[in-house]
Amino acid sequence: MRNYYFVGIMIAIYLMVYFTFPSLFYEAVLQTYLILLSVIPILALVFVFIFLFDLFVKPDKIGTYLGQEAGARGWIFSIVAGILSAGPIYVWYPLLSDLKEKGMRTSFMSTFLYNRSIKLPLLPIMIHYFGVTYTLILTLYMIIASVVVGYITEIIVDDTSGSRHT
Amino acid sequence: MLNFKKSARKTLNTINQSFPVVFGVVMAISLLIAAVPEYLYSRIFTGNILIDPLVGSFIGSVAAGNPITSYVIGGELLNEGVSLVAVTAFLLSWVTVGILNLPAEMDLLGKKFALTRNIICFIVAFFVAILTVTTLGFIGEI
Numbered sequence: 001m002r003n004y005y006f007v008g009i010m011i012a013i014y015l016m017v018y019f020t021f022p023s024l025f026y027e028a029v030l031q032t033y034l035i036l037l038s039v040i041p042i043l044a045l046v047f048v049f050i051f052l053f054d055l056f057v058k059p060d061k062i063g064t065y066l067g068q069e070a071g072a073r074g075w076i077f078s079i080v081a082g083i084l085s086a087g088p089i090y091v092w093y094p095l096l097s098d099l100k101e102k103g104m105r106t107s108f109m110s111t112f113l114y115n116r117s118i119k120l121p122l123l124p125i126m127i128h129y130f131g132v133t134y135t136l137i138l139t140l141y142m143i144i145a146s147v148v149v150g151y152i153t154e155i156i157v158d159d160t161s162g163s164r165h166t
Numbered sequence: 167m168l169n170f171k172k173s174a175r176k177t178l179n180t181i182n183q184s185f186p187v188v189f190g191v192v193m194a195i196s197l198l199i200a201a202v203p204e205y206l207y208s209r210i211f212t213g214n215i216l217i218d219p220l221v222g223s224f225i226g227s228v229a230a231g232n233p234i235t236s237y238v239i240g241g242e243l244l245n246e247g248v249s250l251v252a253v254t255a256f257l258l259s260w261v262t263v264g265i266l267n268l269p270a271e272m273d274l275l276g277k278k279f280a281l282t283r284n285i286i287c288f289i290v291a292f293f294v295a296i297l298t299v300t301t302l303g304f305i306g307e308i
Contacts, residue, residue, distance in 0.1 A: 002273070003182075003183050003184070003186045003187055003273065004186050006186070007186045007187070007189050007190035009190070010190045010194055013197065014193065017197070024197075024200055024201060028193075028196045028200040028201070029196075030200075031197075031199050031200050032192055035196055036192055039188075043185075043188065047177055047181055051174065054172075054173040054176050055169070055170065089264060089267060090264075090267045090270045090271070093188075093270055093274040093275055094180050094181075094184035094188075094274060096274070096275060097180075097275055106279065109275065109279070110279075110286075113283065116261075117262045119233055119261075122233055122234060125234055125237055126237055129238070129240065130240070130241070133305070133307045134298070134302060137302060138257075141297055142258070145290050145294050148290065149283070149286050149290055152286050153282050153286055156278075157276075157278050157279050
């Protein structure tokens with residue numbers, strides 16, 4: 001039931017908007033429809049991943065590739081998977097939640113999410129607006145920053161929960 | 167041995183738990199996109215080289231939508247004389263910080279994780295922006 005609170009609040013807000021600014025309401029509903037059209041195929045793919053992971057990948061494998069003992073392999077995997085993953089960030093939360101349950105390191109989750117911001121198909125557009133050098137330098141710093149963000153997130157989150165990892 | 171039934175049940179359970187949250191986020195983002203016209207972003211910058219990067223980070227964190235929109239707005243902001251550090255902080259926080267995604271992230275990945283990650287990303291956006299522009303200056307690109 002807790003999962004429905006936020007959508008319930010949003011429906012209430014939409015109802016208020018409907019009675020106060022009807023044109024904004026219709027525009028927002030149209031926008032919701034358009035975003036859902038683009039998001040649902042990726043979300044469906046994520047759910048297929050979850051099914052396949054649950055079926056074929058056992059928690060000890062997650063530990064090897066994304067857990068405490070993963071080492072450099074885990075960092076590289078998180079960075080590359082983050083860069084290659086498509087769609088908006090929130091469609092990947094269910095999969096990460098599942099992997100977290102199976103033992104994925106906090107730092108790798110955070111690093112994966114940070115690298116979601118590097119969009120390879122959009123780089124030509126960024127180059128168009130800001131130039132090649134700017135885009136390359138920013139992208140390089142973002143990859144480095146993703147590791148820093150991952151480490152700091154893990155230190156803070158796991159330390160306060162009493163299970164700090166190195 | 168593979169257990170299709172168990173995996174299918176678990177996946178359905180995940181769909182049931184996560185879809186309403188994701189749908190709520192989509193509704194929030196749609197309302198913001200519909201309510202805030204793009205030209206409004208440029209009016210919030212002050213012209214102050216110290217305050218503008220923070221303004222950029224803040225607007226980028228609250229704003230939502232396709233990153234292409236942030237490039238277009240960022241390009242316009244540069245044309246209007248907003249500093250490259252501020253525009254870079256804006257671009258970075260647009261894609262790395264998600265205030266509208268926060269309810270979904272807290273619900274599915276944990277409150278502590280979501281809040282910590284977003285706060286760190288907000289701070290890091292500021293420093294990466296300064297580092298990027300300093301590097302560009304160092305190699306003579308600006």
